[in-house]
Amino acid sequence: MRVTWSGGVLTFRLDPEDEITGHASDGHPVKLAINSCSLSDVPDDAHPDLFAVAAWTVVAPWTRRRVTFDRAVSAEVAAALHDGWGIEAGPVGAEPRRAGSTLAISYSGGADSVAAATVYPDAPFVHFQRVPHARVPNRWPHYRSDVLAKLARGTGRDLTIIRSDLEYTLAEPRPGYPEHQAVAAGALLSADRLGLGGLGFGYEMGSRWLGGGRYLLRYTPDNDLWAPHGKWGRLFAAVGVHIVLPVGGVSEAVTMRLALGSDLKDSVRWCLRGTDGPCRTCGKCLYKELIQAAIERRPLDTPITADRPVARKWMRPPPYGGQEMIQYGLARVPGIENTVFATALTYFDVTEESTSWLDHCYPRAIEEIPEPWRERAAAFMAANVGFMTDDEVRRVESWGS
Ligand SMILES: [Zn+2]
Numbered sequence: 133m134r135v136t137w138s139g140g141v142l143t144f145r146l147d148p149e150d151e152i153t154g155h156a157s158d159g160h161p162v163k164l165a166i167n168s169c170s171l172s173d174v175p176d177d178a179h180p181d182l183f184a185v186a187a188w189t190v191v192a193p194w195t196r197r198r199v200t201f202d203r204a205v206s207a208e209v210a211a212a213l214h215d216g217w218g219i220e221a222g223p224v225g226a227e228p229r230r231a232g233s234t235l236a237i238s239y240s241g242g243a244d245s246v247a248a249a250t251v252y253p254d255a256p257f258v259h260f261q262r263v264p265h266a267r268v269p270n271r272w273p274h275y276r277s278d279v280l281a282k283l284a285r286g287t288g289r290d291l292t293i294i295r296s297d298l299e300y301t302l303a304e305p306r307p308g309y310p311e312h313q314a315v316a317a318g319a320l321l322s323a324d325r326l327g328l329g330g331l332g333f334g335y336e337m338g339s340r341w342l343g344g345g346r347y348l349l350r351y352t353p354d355n356d357l358w359a360p361h362g363k364w365g366r367l368f369a370a371v372g373v374h375i376v377l378p379v380g381g382v383s384e385a386v387t388m389r390l391a392l393g394s395d396l397k398d399s400v401r402w403c404l405r406g407t408d409g410p411c412r413t414c415g416k417c418l419y420k421e422l423i424q425a426a427i428e429r430r431p432l433d434t435p436i437t438a439d440r441p442v443a444r445k446w447m448r449p450p451p452y453g454g455q456e457m458i459q460y461g462l463a464r465v466p467g468i469e470n471t472v473f474a475t476a477l478t479y480f481d482v483t484e485e486s487t488s489w490l491d492h493c494y495p496r497a498i499e500e501i502p503e504p505w506r507e508r509a510a511a512f513m514a515a516n517v518g519f520m521t522d523d524e525v526r527r528v529e530s531w532g533s
Pocket of ligand 1: 414
């Protein structure tokens with residue numbers, strides 16, 4: 133793979149052994165659409181390692197043996213690429229970047245990232261905004277990235293918006309991040325300008341410790357996507373931008389409660405379809421409604437009926453993505469047996485007590501936050517959530533077994 137940055141345009145050329153089909157680090161199969169993309173407001177003088185890692189979030193799935201950058205990288209970044217991916221990276225010759233002291237939040241506007249933002253009320257935001265690609269047809273006009281950017285502006289936080297078409301480098305399964313970490317490409321390139329030492333993501337306990345949504349159903353302490361000692365964690369650390377998960381120890385029930393109770397509650401938006409609010413008819417809206425109804429202890433309020441395609445997955449047996457939250461909702465929502473979740477209910481024997489571990493913070497998630505930002509997260513969780521008991525910790529660490 134040969135990588136070139138010119139202005140804000142990333143162009144990459146495949147080597148003979150590279151392929152246009154590949155897998156993201158979560159194992160999901162992906163297919164390449166086009167070999168260029170752009171990002172707005174990219175500083176020309178960013179550290180070469182930042183250009184390299186930002187590019188790697190886009191080209192990793194297609195690269196088989198080596199990556200050649202257009203400017204020399206540090207030995208540290210080359211080592212992290214070799215150790216994590218078995219890839220030869222070069223040329224090598226730059227001094228490593230020195231970490232800054234600022235923690236920014238990679239802010240999407242969803243409940244999880246709003247919750248992460250409430251942990252650090254002074255942290256600046258970096259928001260990734262999807263824009264169309266000049267050479268790829270946009271078959272996803274319902275995706276209202278402009279609405280999300282407007283909501284981000286309304287938060288009043290110090291905000292950097294990065295506009296990028298990098299999601300259109302994916303042909304399949306649909307436009308999206310080639311690697312989940314590509315959401316951070318603009319933040320990485322802005323790291324010197326913002327003095328970044330860390331970047332906070334809204335990934336919660338399910339994504340970090342319970343295998344994540346649709347992918348796995350087991351305890352994942354060594355999660356390669358988000359663990360500090362995973363391959364992405366080590367690569368980001370090598371450029372002095374540590375991955376920080378402020379809400380990595382709490383479930384989506386807690387992030388939802390924190391977000392809706394915060395001063396950013398009017399800016400929360402997890403659905404990418406609606407303009408004046410969530411569309412209420414997509415699969416994500418249904419899932420989030422289950423969680424919200426559970427924490428508000430009220431009946432499910434949804435127009436989605438069992439005959440709708442979006443409800444089909446709930447007619448099938450588990451495992452389900454986000455299964456811990458399904459169990460949490462099944463145990464708490466009044467009248468759930470008369471909803472689209474009636475079938476799912478028959479597969480689980482759940483009670484409020486058996487799912488109460490999902491109301492507390494898993495302590496190891498705080499321990500892995502880098503020292504400059506750990507104490508604040510620990511104090512926040514102690515005051516607003518509470519830590520798990522030993523029994524509850526065992527629920528996390530035996531998940532899926
Ligand atoms: Zn929706």
